[in-house]
Amino acid sequence: xxxxxxxxxxxxxxxxxxxxxxxxxxxxxxxxxxxxxxxxxxxxxxxxxxxxxxxxxxxxxxxxxxxxxxxxxxxxxxxxxxxxxxxxxxxxxxxxxxxxxxxxxxxxxxxxxxxxxxxxxxxxxxxxxxxxxxxxxxxxxxxxxxxxxxxxxxxxxxxxxxxxxxxxxxxxxxxxxxxxxxxxxxxxxxxxxxxxxxxxxxxxxxxxxxxxxxxxxxxxxxxxxxxxxxxxxxxxxxxxxxxxxxxxxxxxxxxxxxxxxx
Ligand SMILES: Nc1ncnc2c1ncn2[C@@H]1O[C@H](COP(=O)(O)OP(=O)(O)O)[C@@H](O)[C@H]1O
Ligand SMILES: [Mg+2]
Numbered sequence: 403x404x405x406x407x408x409x410x411x412x413x414x415x416x417x418x419x420x421x422x423x424x425x426x427x428x429x430x431x432x433x434x435x436x437x438x439x440x441x442x443x444x445x446x447x448x449x450x451x452x453x454x455x456x457x458x459x460x461x462x463x464x465x466x467x468x469x470x471x472x473x474x475x476x477x478x479x480x481x482x483x484x485x486x487x488x489x490x491x492x493x494x495x496x497x498x499x500x501x502x503x504x505x506x507x508x509x510x511x512x513x514x515x516x517x518x519x520x521x522x523x524x525x526x527x528x529x530x531x532x533x534x535x536x537x538x539x540x541x542x543x544x545x546x547x548x549x550x551x552x553x554x555x556x557x558x559x560x561x562x563x564x565x566x567x568x569x570x571x572x573x574x575x576x577x578x579x580x581x582x583x584x585x586x587x588x589x590x591x592x593x594x595x596x597x598x599x600x601x602x603x604x605x606x607x608x609x610x611x612x613x614x615x616x617x618x619x620x621x622x623x624x625x626x627x628x629x630x631x632x633x634x635x636x637x638x639x640x641x642x643x644x645x646x647x648x649x650x651x652x653x654x655x656x657x658x659x660x661x662x663x664x
Pocket of ligand 2: 448449450493571603
């Protein structure tokens with residue numbers, strides 16, 4: 403045990419939308435320099451957990467700490483400073499339609515003091531290469547890109563400028579296995595070589611196995627299992643077992659007819 407506080411820690415976080423307890427006492431923590439992956443069925447609260455930490459959704463209860471200090475109460479300038487530490491990929495990429503690819507990627511960099519458009523454009527082109535896209539894509543607009551390309555531009559934007567904390571929501575959804583592997587390696591390289599800390603929400607079990615230091619499984623807004631990638635294959639936790647082995651029967655009730663599993 404060390405005395406260093408977790409990089410990010412959520413304790414008993416609750417978020418309600420009307421009668422729906424979307425986060426229902428969620429506990430999570432990730433240490434500096436590690437990759438935490440959130441898995442769990444659709445609607446289990448993965449995206450909401452990420453949004454709550456960065457203050458895009460404000461919890462109704464519980465606490466969120468960064469390096470041991472409360473951050474869920476930050477507002478105004480202190481909140482803006484807090485947010486600058488994050489590179490974020492939203493589940494639906496969230497690109498600015500009116501800006502070309504390079505300005506999307508360089509959005510945060512352009513706001514730094516002394517930034518020039520020429521230097522940021524060059525940096526954006528380089529980042530495009532790292533996600534397997536040609537620098538020629540720099541001047542295209544998001545609407546001119548396929549879904550998979552938009553996803554990769556979103557990842558490039560999250561990584562640009564090497565932020566100390568990466569939040570990636572479904573970074574490999576909709577990508578083919580080869581491109582998924584490129585992205586998995588990129589996330590790993592970024593965290594391992596730059597010492598950043600990452601939380602990744604994913605429905606891709608290959609991604610979860612490949613990149614995670616720790617995996618947390620969510621179900622109905624709570625953590626129901628936590629472990630390492632190796633432990634996923636030996637765990638007899640019923641939630642993890644059902645989800646990891648894609649079983650119809652178990653504690654997770656899916657709103658589909660049994661026909662779909664035949
Ligand atoms: N802005 C919102 N308004 C109402 N309900 C929401 C909102 N955001 C999320 N939810 C609900 O919170 C739950 C968790 O959603 P989400 O975090 O997106 O799930 P996941 O990412 O695991 O698929 C779902 O029941 C969803 O409908
Ligand atoms: Mg989601």
